[in-house]
Amino acid sequence: MPKYAPNKMPSSVKKQYFELLREGYKGAAAARVVGVSASCGSNWFIEAGSMIVPDTGPISPRFLTQNDRIAIADGLQAKQTVKEIATSIGKSFQTVYREIKRNAKPDGSYHPWWAHNQSLLRRRRPKEEKIRGSEPLRTLVREKLTEKWSPQQIARHLAREYANDVTMRACPETIYRALFAGLLGRREAKLRTGRTRRKKQRRGVPTLNKIKNMTLIHERPIEVTGRTVPGHWEGDLSIGRGQGSAIGTLVERTTRYVHLIHLPHGWKAPQVRNALITQTAHIPPQLRRTLTWDQGRELTLHEDIEALTGFRIYFCDPHSPWQRGTNENTNGLLRQYFPKGTNLSVHTARDLREVAHQLNRRPRLVLGDRTPAEVMRECLTCPLTR
Structure with missing residues (x-):
């Protein structure tokens, strides 16, 4: 029988050999099928770590497959650069760098079947939590939490102090999971935020619009941005202590004229709708x-407000307060009269009118030291053009 050099055979032959082993073939039988000697097959098996981990089947395309690892090994043998290899398999070069560093053999060489076995071993579930299985790591993390360190600070400390000991490493997510699972003792006073339960995590999951038939700010007329035509307002709610009370704030973009909405009966959608309709009629x-x-959910009934007030309502993007910059600035001025964390229900409609009166008669630099009341008066006496 001819002699075969174990590392000279094409990758396709080796791949078929290992596929047969995973299907349950004996080593000698698999070697006969692919046309090599039993000793050649044995050398391949030893080189792969003397084990074959069952493949669980199809996985997400963002993970490397056995074929990808074979292509990486062939590319390295052909002296290709990592970026060239990454381009050939359709992955980022960072992915290939991490793969070579993480799954290389102890001697530094990269063997595709060894690498694939290591990946399959890590993928096995269920898997014991790292902190549960390591008493030294658990003790150290518990001590740092007691010293008011954050999980991020602890993870960085472990990476620095135990750079060569992977058993003493834990990422912030691992620490959070262990804490909320009760593996680090009492959860109270462990985090600086005081949280004792996990916040809902919805990374990458788009939030559906809570308000039906919204018209977003990007469809707003271009004249609004220029602030040359009066009649375009920004609105918001200023919330009181314990979210139990609120005041509506309206400010006109061109004149900075302020109008406050009294909400004595609460600030849910029906109350806000009724207040806006009645208190903007003048x-x-x-x-x-x-x-x-x-x-905000308080404007869920925006279609009723539009129909009965004549306003065309536009909604900002989520978490984008700068799209209502004039209103945000006005809310800051109002804190002088309505401090944050106070009960706003004690203020009467007359109180709100007096505060608005003071703000509208205060000179503003942006208006050339004129008052909003003066500029509004000019707008009412001069012809309005679109």
């Missing part, structure tokens, strides 16, 4: 063009 129709609001 505003001249030509000054009721648009109203920009955030995506």
Whole structure:
């Protein structure tokens, strides 16, 4: 029988050999099928770590497959660069760098079947939590939490102090999971935030619009941005202590004129709708063009408000307060009268009118040291053009 050099055979032959082993073939039988000697097959098996881990089947395309690892090994043998290898298999070069570093053999060489076996071993589930299985790691993490270190600080400390000991390494997520699972003792006072339970995690899951038939700010007329035509307002709620009370704030973009909405019966959608309809009725129709609001649930009934007030309502993007910058600035001014964390229900409608009166008669640098009341008066006496 001819002699075969174990590392000279094509990768396709080796791949078929290992596939047969995973199907349950004996080593000698698999070697006969692929046309090599039993000793050649044995050398391949030893080189792969003397074990064959069952493959669980198809996985997400973002993970490397056996074929990808074979291509990486062939590329390294052909002296290709990592970026060339990554391009050939359709992965990022960072993925290939991590793969070579993580799954190389102890001597530094990269063997595709060894690497694939290591990957399959790590993928096995269920798997014992790392902190549960290591008393030294658990003790150290518990001590640092007691010293008010954050999980991120602990993870960085472990990476620095135990750079060569993977058993004493833990990422922040591992520490959080162990803490909330009760592996690190009492959860109280362990985190600086004081949390004792895990927040819901929805990374990468888009949040559906809570308000039906919204018109987003990107569809708002371009004249609103220029601030040359009055009648375009921004609105928001200023929330009181314990979210038990609120005051509605409206500010006109061109004149900075402020109008406060009294909400004595709460600030859910029906109460806000009724208050906006009744308390903006005195505003001249030509000054009721648009109203920009955030995506708060208090404006769920925006279609009723539009129909009965004449405002065309536009909603900002989520978590984008700068899209209502004038209103945010006005809310800051209002804190002088309504400090944060106080009960806003004690203020009457007359109190709100007095506060708005003071703000509207305060000179503003952005208006050339004129007051919002003066600029609004000019808008009402001069012809309005679109």
